[in-house]
Amino acid sequence: MLDFTGRVAVVTGAAMGMGNATARLLAKQGATVCLLDISDGVEVAARELVDSGYKAYGYKVNVTDQVDVDRVFDNIVAEHGLVDHLVNSAGIARLSSMFDEQADANLQAMIDVNIIGLWNTSKAALRSMVEKKKGSIVNFSSVTGTFVADAHEVGYAATKSAVWGMTKAMCMEFVTEGVRVNMVCPGMIRTPMVEKSAAEMMPDNPEAVLSAIGASVPMGRMGTPEEAANAVAFLLSDEASYITGREIVFDGASTLPETNVKSD
Template identity: 35%
Template structure:
């Protein structure tokens, strides 16, 4: 394999069994990284790890990012296998149920916040400790365009992604003296399982119509791909982005321009 941007580096990817996580893991592996893949879906995780191992051996760790012990566990496994963490794609998230606030239960709200916000916080906290001790690293958190705007019937998700952007800014300031960069990606409409689920929630009787309405609002007139998101995320994790930290990077086909 040709020399890559991440040769000799160790990367941890949460939500790694599919979507953005899988695409980022593929790019990191192709660019020479050792990858620790984390997901709570054990079956999907095993299948993805087996597929990626055809490129380079991958360590798969089943974990629920909302649970403190599980986060400590995946960090410990990464250190046990490789002794350090150079890059962290803090990505795991869920969409939750779409409904007006007046129709949501506290369980609906707490479920989304636990994964999307507490999970990001716990990952940041534990990986920052490692990176401070080793003298540097790069982190990318996954937010959403929902982190910079409101959306009726989607309040728990919107609140969680606004929170991810706030955590990113705080972590960038705390990490800078130790050579740690922290950024956020904010995807718009990307062709993933989550996006397909959302179109079904928006219009259960005709999800194709919901998809077409969404495309009609995008200036580039299409959904993005997970691979395009991976292009941005891996650039931010690489030395090519060495002076980029504390920023939120939209990838939305100019929808929020």
């Protein structure tokens, strides 16, 4: 097991899904975990960890608001010490229509959360890391935009591709400051957001949608938030001390086939 004892870790988008799974794993591995989310559910998630005997604190924050982000990070530093690790998991997807019909507001919402939110939280966390001359950040990109894309994904693909570029540029700016910046690129992971989309597509039988998605993956299933958390924790850890500016793809081999034809 990786050891984060004595470390302060901040996880955004921590109320549910991959962010929540990451926060839970880091807490179990000894970190003092600060869960950030715009949802009231972040406080419930933190209480559940505390009730299990872990060090966890919930902070409701709008990552698109730099003033709000700075307020929360100032509180974190005052209450728990300088930040050692940041996981930028907060993200949204608006995939409801074709590009030429997509509302500009949907694009702006994704830019605000997926790009500006990451910008704001990274700037706030880096102040601690530069002061300590040590730290690690993991950003959530995606296989969408960086490796593959489907219809309805133009805006989402653009923002997740931006995370790729931001990760590499931040790496080069702070590598001499002892700070590592990496990213993870999930494929199809069974998260509450994916389950919600399935329910919207087929309200009478969302499991049929989820099963079809899983069957389309060469491994034959979707990934779990816990599997995502394992990849994130490794990149954050000292065991990955010579890895920076790089990506881990976990997609059950979904980006590898040259065709959609499956052999028996």
